[in-house]
Amino acid sequence: AQSVTQPDIHITVSEGASLELRCNYSYGATPYLFWYVQSPGQGLQLLLKYFSGDTLVQGIKGFEAEFKRSQSSFNLRKPSVHWSDAAEYFCAVGAPSGSARQLTFGSGTQLTVLP
């Protein structure tokens, strides 16, 4: 069974600082990997996805993520955080042989941005 671990429940950074959110997954082969962001009272917005090819993926809002097969990781990064980035971030994994719609999510990382 596939699973996702986000080790950091809560991260606080200052505006303008760099950011890295960690994600580790468990899956028997190369999965589809996603990062979503959720603002309070809102649904999930897709930041970026990895299906195959280049292991460094660019997303919206200046985010990027790197797939590292050897470490079963898909960490999310941003070089300079903006106050509007404060939200909850979810990493998710999907099975490429089945349906990309059946996603397994991590428990999320809450990001606080200090002025």
Place this chain on the structure above:
Amino acid sequence: ETGVTQSPTHLIKTRGQQVTLRCSSQSGHNTVSWYQQALGQGPQFIFQYYREEENGRGNFPPRFSGLQFPNYSSELNVNALELDDSALYLCASSFSGPGEKLFFGSGTQLSVL
């Protein structure tokens, strides 16, 4: 704005009651998935519908059921509500195919008292 709308936005029920949640998919999408998000947790996959047939289900009991209509709108029905059913219920629509992306609605917040 994803084009996926859910109703109602909030709902309060009592234990043992039944509830129906509704989702209108984004235009052109033929697949809908439902997720349950408990407080402080990530979303959990309930089931998905493709062309009006259920074609995938997570670890949820049969009292969670659904429908997808010819216009690709969808319903989630929960019978015999339990306190633990209190959660945000998210609907996601997509167009079936390689590399498809899910587009999520804002959810229905269900409180069971």
